[in-house]
Structures are given as structure tokens and as C-alpha cells.
Amino acid sequence: MKVLLVEDDQFHASYMEDVLVESLPEVTQIFHAVNGLEAEREARVMAIDAVVMDLRMSQRNGIEAAQTLWQERADTRILFWSNYADEAYLRGISAIVPEDSAYGYLLKTAPRDRLKLALRAVLVEGQIMVDREIHRLQRRTASPRNTLDDSEFAVLVDLGLGLQDRMIAERRGMSLRTVQNRLLSLYDKLGVEDATDGDTPINKRVRALNRALVTRTLNVETLETAERDFEQWQAGRA
């Protein structure tokens, strides 16, 4: 069994390599890449179907690389291994994981045996495994029932790009007023409160983006890839 390890931090990389050889005797070869582009090349050339993937990397981040890997080979098993419990990452991953594949999401702070367990569960057994820490974080925030549904999230991303209501409506195929309704519920769920009392009045749009970032509903990587998606969408209609 060949494993591709995608990780730009040398300490984490050598630790992971260590754990890999210790816990998975099935592994015969370990390849190495330090960013998404290298990962895609390596996986293609070496016909890899088991990957341990860091998320935040220069050049091309883990989610984008994973998307390519899965396009070329839908049964690739990928364990994402990240420093951050951002809801944005998990959302990005579940949006692209193919039907018949396996993945896992583990925090780098996870203890060694949990890491071993996850490696076996995902890479060998082909299970889905998500660090409990992330689900926990996903639920806890201020206002009640604050989980965004997919269409709300889509509008949030477009808002974050700086698009105007009309353009969002066009892109997502809703009416202008519907977009604004989505924004309303976004403001609600993200805790964007207008100062009804003597408090500070705010710019809701910017505030929504601020809140989304601070609560880790959105992160900068997500914005960057969303930008590319948008440009692509825009190019494909002239």
C-alpha cells in the first residue's frame, strides 16, 4: 500500500511518517508533497489511493487538491489533518467528497492513538471519520438554531466576495427579494444585530462577513477558492 503525505511543515511531516510506519504495517511506500500542486502530480504519477492531507498550504490548498484527486480517481481515501476546527473546511470537504470514497478530518492536536485509529479507519478500512471536536464547535455559537443551510451558505459566500444582491440572485437563480430574505436569516443566525437601543449602528453586510470569519463559519481560504469558482462561472457565459 502506497501513501502520499501532503504536509508543508517538516516537523509534522516527520511525526506523521513516524506514526504511519508504526501503526500501518500495510504501508510499503510513503511519498511526500509540500503543497497541493505537488500532491496532484505525485498522486497521478504514482497511482496513489491513500492520502494524508494538510489543509492550509501555499500554492494550492488541501481542499482544492482533494477535488482534483477525487476527479481523477473517485475512490481515493483521504485523511485531512489540520490545525483548525473551522466549519468552513468541513463544509468545503463534504461538498466535494464523492459517493464511493472515504475521508476523515482530524485535528493536529489529536493524541497519537486517535491518530493511529483514524489512519486505520480511513486509509485501510475506508470509513468516514470526523473529529468530534469539530462537530462540537460547529454547534456552539450564540443565537439558537444557527446552522446555515446550503443555500444560506451559498449566499454568504457570494456576499463575502463583495457581490451585490442582483448578481447573487442571478448566479443562484433566485429573485432579488429572495436573496434579501436569505440575507435576513443570515444576519439573524450570525448574530448581526442592529442597534435597536442606543447602541452602535452597523453596516450589516460587512458585519455578517466579520461574524462569519470570527466564528470560523468562513475562512480566507474559502473566500479565495470561491473567487476562482465565481470567475469560472462568469467566464462560462458570454
Added chain:
Amino acid sequence: MKVLLVEDDQFHASYMEDVLVESLPEVTQIFHAVNGLEAEREARVMAIDAVVMDLRMSQRNGIEAAQTLWQERADTRILFWSNYADEAYLRGISAIVPEDSAYGYLLKTAPRDRLKLALRAVLVEGQIMVDREIHRLQRRTASPRNTLDDSEFAVLVDLGLGLQDRMIAERRGMSLRTVQNRLLSLYDKLGVEDATDGDTPINKRVRALNRALVTRTLNVETLETAERDFEQWQAGRA
């Protein structure tokens, strides 16, 4: 000489400890903290004046902790050691570094001898030292002469919090129109372009925040601490 090492990643911490004992024989004791709060306590109790500080940590980030340390003891020497070449961090640091102190900013990707050099220069010799990588990144962006001056940056931060023009004007002691002029030049320098041709119209305010984040002029930590500063400012005037 006592050194306080503030770092939440165990691998990086043990690596740094290693380099410390190898390169600085004057070091007699190394204390350890995993977040800003612990760092403040430890520094106070142990009377520390030399610190190696990670930036991104839970609880309380490195810049906030440094501010406290410098308030209590203005000659503390701090080497910031970070994964990120964000202009935002450097700006946050230079805003709080006292007259008669020394600091350094080094990336974690720096090779071992540069690290040794920085440790000696900052902690022992009391020099200022900034990784060249960061200055380089600071200059390269799209539009010409795009370095923000302090007042532009202040407005940018307030914008990022979601404040309205009127409130920014009040807080920064400018007229409303002046704030808007600052915004104008911000839009220019950040490359926020309205679609004069048949292109996509945008919401400039949100777009400005987006650009600032993507170019690493601003980061989420900055927004979080700015939020606290703002609340404090607001509380101090009833």
C-alpha cells in the same frame, strides 16, 4: 538568563527548546506556556525579560500577550515566531512595541541558523530584526504605491468591524467626508474596482474587507482584537 517560550504546538516547542540550548549558552532556564494568558502569568511570576512568542494561539494571541508584557515591563525582549507572513501581524506589533525595547519577527520556515542568529540578535543583543520575507510580501500587490498609512489602516479596521462612516468619523476624530476620502483611497490601494465596463458591479465595502484579507493586510486575529479595543473605547464614554 531566563527565557519564556510561548508555543502551543509541541513539535515546534521542542524544536525551539533544542535550538535555544544549542545556540544560547547564556540561557539558564526555559519556561513554557501554551497561550497568551499563561504567558502573562508566567512572565510576571518568574520576572522574565526574554520571550519567544508564537502568534496564533487559543485563549489569547501573541500580540495581546505581548502588549501586557510590555506594559508591565517595557524592556522585555520578544522574538515573535510565526507561520504567517501577514502584514497585519507586523503592523499590530509595531503599534505596541515600546521605545526602549527590542523585538524580532521570524517565520517558522526560517532555517536553523537564521533562527539562531535572530535569537542572539534579539534576546541577547537587544536588536530589532524582521524576516526579509515579510517586508517583501508587504510591498508586492497589484496597484501602485499601495502601502496603507496609519490612518487608512485605522479606517480599514473599523470598516472591518462593520462600523458605519459616521461612527468611524466619531471614533477617529475626523469629519464624515474625510472618512469617505480615506475609504476612497483604501478602495484604490486594495484594488477594489468598480466595473466601469460591462463587468460585475460590487459592494465596495465588503470587497475591501475581502481584498484586505486575501492580501494578508488584515487577518481574523486583528479583527478580533480590534473588536475588543472598540468595545473598550465605547465603554469609556457614557
Added chain:
DNA sequence: AGGTCTGTTGCGGGTTCCCGCAACAACTCT
């Protein structure tokens, strides 16, 4: 002193945004 440059401020108007109100469709429950 005269001239230019840069930064601040007021005014006014066009645009976008926020959102209450109301009509309507689809779906659920009794």
C-alpha cells in the same frame, strides 16, 4: 509674495441596501 500640492470639509444627487407589507404557492396537520 505668489504658486502648487496635499489633506480636510460641506453639499447634493444617484445608487444600493434593508426591510415592512402583502400576495401567492406548496406542504402539513387536524
Added chain:
DNA sequence: AGAGTTGTTGCGGGAACCCGCAACAGACCT
């Protein structure tokens, strides 16, 4: 079937925003 719930859409108005125009002050140069 009737009543209530939820999501979509149009209309309209008040607030905030973007910004051109112009007046003015201070700094610097000749």
C-alpha cells in the same frame, strides 16, 4: 376540505453609501 406554516416574490420608502464638485487651510518651493 379548511386552517396554519413556510418559502418566494413584488412594491415602496427611508437610510446608508459612493463620489463629483468646490471651497479652504497648511506646507513647501521659487
